[in-house]
Every structure is written in C-alpha cells, then in structure tokens.
Amino acid sequence: MKFLDLAKVYIRSGAGGNGCVSFRREKFIEFGGPDGGDGGNGGSVWIEAVDGLNTLIDFRYQQHFFADNGRPGMGRQRTGATGDDIVLRVPVGTEVLDEDEETLIADMTEVGQRVLLAKGGNGGWGNLQFKSAINQGPRRANPGQDGVERTLWLRLKLIADVGLLGLPNAGKSTFLAATSNARPKIADYPFTTLHPNLGVVGVDGVEFVVADIPGLIEGASEGRGLGDLFLGHVERCAVLLHLVDGSSGSLIEDYHTIIGELNAYGGGLAEKPRVTVLNKVDTMDAEERAFLKDELEDAVGAPVMLMSGVSGEGTEAVLRALRRQIDDDRLRHKIVRKEEEDQPQQEAPWQP
Numbered sequence: 001m002k003f004l005d006l007a008k009v010y011i012r013s014g015a016g017g018n019g020c021v022s023f024r025r026e027k028f029i030e031f032g033g034p035d036g037g038d039g040g041n042g043g044s045v046w047i048e049a050v051d052g053l054n055t056l057i058d059f060r061y062q063q064h065f066f067a068d069n070g071r072p073g074m075g076r077q078r079t080g081a082t083g084d085d086i087v088l089r090v091p092v093g094t095e096v097l098d099e100d101e102e103t104l105i106a107d108m109t110e111v112g113q114r115v116l117l118a119k120g121g122n123g124g125w126g127n128l129q130f131k132s133a134i135n136q137g138p139r140r141a142n143p144g145q146d147g148v149e150r151t152l153w154l155r156l157k158l159i160a161d162v163g164l165l166g167l168p169n170a171g172k173s174t175f176l177a178a179t180s181n182a183r184p185k186i187a188d189y190p191f192t193t194l195h196p197n198l199g200v201v202g203v204d205g206v207e208f209v210v211a212d213i214p215g216l217i218e219g220a221s222e223g224r225g226l227g228d229l230f231l232g233h234v235e236r237c238a239v240l241l242h243l244v245d246g247s248s249g250s251l252i253e254d255y256h257t258i259i260g261e262l263n264a265y266g267g268g269l270a271e272k273p274r275v276t277v278l279n280k281v282d283t284m285d286a287e288e289r290a291f292l293k294d295e296l297e298d299a300v301g302a303p304v305m306l307m308s309g310v311s312g313e314g315t316e317a318v319l320r321a322l323r324r325q326i327d328d329d330r331l332r333h334k335i336v337r338k339e340e341e342d343q344p345q346q347e348a349p350w351q352p
Contacts, residue, residue: 004057005157005158005232006056007154009152010064010065010150011118011150011152012066012118012149012150014042014044014066014067014069014120014121015120015121015144016146017071017080017124017144018141019037019143020036020038020073020074020078020141021139022037022076022126024076033131034126034130034131034138035128036077036141037073037077037079038079038124038125038126039079039080039142040079040080041070041121041122042067042068042070042122042144042145043067044067044085044116044117044118045065045118046117047089047094047114047115048088048108048113049108049112050091051111053091054158054198055091058089059088065088067084067118067120070121077128080123088117090108091156092108092110093157093159094156095157096152097152097153097154101153105117118147122145123144123145124142124145155232157233157235158198160210160234160237161208162211162238162326163213163237163241164210164211164212164241164243165234165258165262166279167254170254171245171279173197173212174309176197177309178309178315180199197211197212234269239274240275241275241318241322244278245279246278246283246284255296273325276304277307278293278304278306280308280310281314282308293306
C-alpha cells in the first residue's frame, strides 16, 4: 500500500428541505386549516479517527464528499426526512487544515475522536408554523438553509514513540529491520527511503513504535530533497534516535548537518530528547571505535552509544536507552499475569 500523508478534499453538507404550504381539505370537516410540514435537516460532514489506517491513500481516489440534502415537508403535518451524514475516516495523527494550509481546524490524536467539519442546513418551516389567531390561513413557508461548502487539507503526522534520524545510508532501515518485523528496503548501495516505515520493537517486557524517517540532506528544511515532506512525522515522537554513519569519513559534518536541519525546521524538534549512536561499528577495530566515539562525543557534548544494525551489536542497549526516554503512558506493556500463572488452576465442576 502506497504511503500518502497529504490530501486535499472538498466537502459539502446537505441543504435543508423546504417547508410545505398545504391546507387540510377533507369531506365533512368544515375548518381544515394549514397542515404543511417542515423540511428535514441536511446531512452533516464529520471526520473520525479510526484504528487500522496509517496512510491517506483513500483520499487520492476520492476527493469530493457531499452529504445528502434534507427532504421537503409535505401535507398532513409530515416533516421531511433528514439527510444522511457522511464520515471521513482517517488514521490517528491526522491534522485537518483550512484551505490556506496553515489554519488548524482539528487534530485527530485518539481513536474514536470525532469532529464536525460542516453542519447540515436546517429545514424550512411549513405554513403550519405560521398559524396564529390573527393569521389563521398562512400561505407562506420558509426555504431550507443552504449547506456549507469547504476545501480542506488533510495532513498525516505519524504517532510514533521514536523517530529515526540520519543522512541517507546511515543504517536506519537496517536498524528497523533488525529490531522489528518491519521490512524496509535494504541494499548494499547508497539510496534513500522514499516513504516512512513503522515498526514495533520490544525490550524488557514493553513495546513501542519506531518510525524510519526518509534521509535528510543539507537544505531539507528549505525544501531540498524529501526531508521537508517528512520532518513533520517526528514532531509527535517522544525521543529521537540519531544514527551517525561511522564509515562515512565525515561523521562530525554529518552530525552537524542533521542538527542544523532540526534547528532550521523548528517545531521544537531540536529540544526533544535525543539518543546519538555511532552506527556500523562492525567495520571498525577497537582503536578506531574508541577514537571516533571520543571525537563524536566532543561534538555532541553527551555520551554516544555504539551499535551495528547488521551484526546486532549494541542494538538491545540502544533500545533500553530509548525505553528510558519514553513516557510510561506511551509504552505498551505486555500483559504477564504472574499471580494467575502461579495459582493452581481449579478444575471446573462436573456437569452432565
């Protein structure tokens, strides 16, 4: 399934039905009077965050969403039927923006969250509503209210606990494939991931979600490459995992390139907790490891971990370091009921 994180949609709520002008005319009833019913309300347009979706690909093939109009009122005091609502189902983490792509209308951050985007028009009154002691035979009715028409943008920001950062070919996809069931593209030649990948990793009885963000390049925050399209996905992450390629020959410049793009992008990315890892240490000897680690720690100003996604060396220690940075309410605890396992299971009473 193709990943799509930005979509433009056109919505319109239903118009209300017109009121009815009608009079009761029955045999042997001398004073009938007005009996025109009201029009029905138009349908509304809602948006709802649902589970099981992680892309906006459905909105590539359908961009127009129109709710049903209300039915007009009829005689015998019959009210018109209300138009059916329409619901746009989106993945959790979707932002609803106005046509200017800046004004935030709604942020769908929880499963089941439901927001009204366009309310349906009210139905018009029938002539029965205008009956009074002075005007006992009104011949007027109100038209239904028009629906609301809007153009909106849907922008998906993945809700992941950990965001992977690094230049292209820093080993992000390899790390995700080594620690989770995700299967991003991996090859022995330089290339960059074209769309984010999500993987669920587990350590010490808990699980959390890791997002492989496409590789950033210098100038990504200004629109170069694909990085500016996907930097928004790391805004919701609790911690950032910055992988630095130890075999690149310019690891200090590589580190400062990513940090510079985080600062230029804004959104609080530079202030997020960050774990810096020197990757691909399987290609180095002990002396080279120590030298590059000291050099990178001087640039970072904080401890640097060593890891190799290919051999698996240091991956569990990195996962534990990430787990300590994630809030407990975001961790998915594996249910292990020791008390129930330790207690002897009682046999059910015999039944005929």
